[in-house]
Amino acid sequence: MRRHTMQSYMRAAQAGEELQDENGESRPDQEGLNPDGEEALAAEDAEAAAEQSQVEARIKAEVEELRLRSAAEMDNFKKRLNREHQEQMRYAAEKVLSDLLPTLDNLDLALQYGSKHEACKDMLQGVAMTRKLLLEAVTKHGLTPLGEEGEEFSPEVHEAVGFEARPDLAPGVVARVLQRGYKLGDRLLRPAKVMINQ
Structure with a gap:
């Protein structure tokens, strides 16, 4: 104002x-x-x-x-x-590959138990080739098997189900693989079920 x-x-x-x-x-x-x-x-x-x-x-x-x-x-x-x-995109195939794991397990079992019988020798060659082709196909998509006898036990990738005494292996290593584990890229799909050497 x-x-x-x-x-x-x-x-x-x-x-x-x-x-x-x-x-x-x-x-x-x-x-x-x-x-x-x-x-x-x-x-x-x-x-x-x-x-x-x-x-x-x-x-x-x-x-x-x-x-x-x-x-x-x-x-x-x-x-x-x-x-x-x-x-x-990296893990899109995870569900399909997980569904294929029992097939790989059955092929592994067929090879393991069929090798004890001489009569199955020819058939085992076909099973081994089928397993090899299937494993190559899933490996292209990033699936890698886990669990080998004699490797160091790691709780990140192995599931111990018991102990076994094998003098030819060092203590604390995988003595026997009961069920192979698998990994997709960096992701663990299934740990390997193993026996640990005492």
């Missing part, structure tokens, strides 16, 4: 009119106008402009920070989707 009144006084003074104060009373032309009042008015305008520019700068900084944060979140979202897609 004060600023508006000061501006009215200044315009009236320039036009040579008689000035009126807030109560409507007349004031002499130059008496009510004060050079300090003009400076105060200019100072207030400068202060208001400075305050407004600070507010604008703060709003711009907040908007820029929000834009950068949104861009970073979007980038992280894209990376996560890409990672999940790669993971899904």
Whole structure:
């Protein structure tokens, strides 16, 4: 209100009119106008402009920070989707390969027990070739067998089902593989069931 009144006084003074104060009373032309009042008015305008520019700068900084944060979140979202897609593609065959494990187990058993009979010798060659072809096919998809006699026992890939004494092997190693384990990439599908040498 004060600023508006000061501006009215200044315009009236320039036009040579008689000035009126807030109560409507007349004031002499130059008496009510004060050079300090003009400076105060200019100072207030400068202060208001400075305050407004600070507010604008703060709003711009907040908007820029929000834009950068949104861009970073979007980038992280894209990376996560890409990672999940790669993971899904890598392990897409897990269910099918898991279903093939009993077939490989039966072929292993046929080779193990059929080798004791001389009459099965020719048939065992066919079984061995079938097992080899099947194992090559699943290996192309990342499946690798686990568990060999004489290897160091590891609870990460072996499941101990008992102990066995074999003097030809060091203590604590796999003495016999009862059921082969399998791994798909870095993921363990099934641990190998083994006997540990005492």
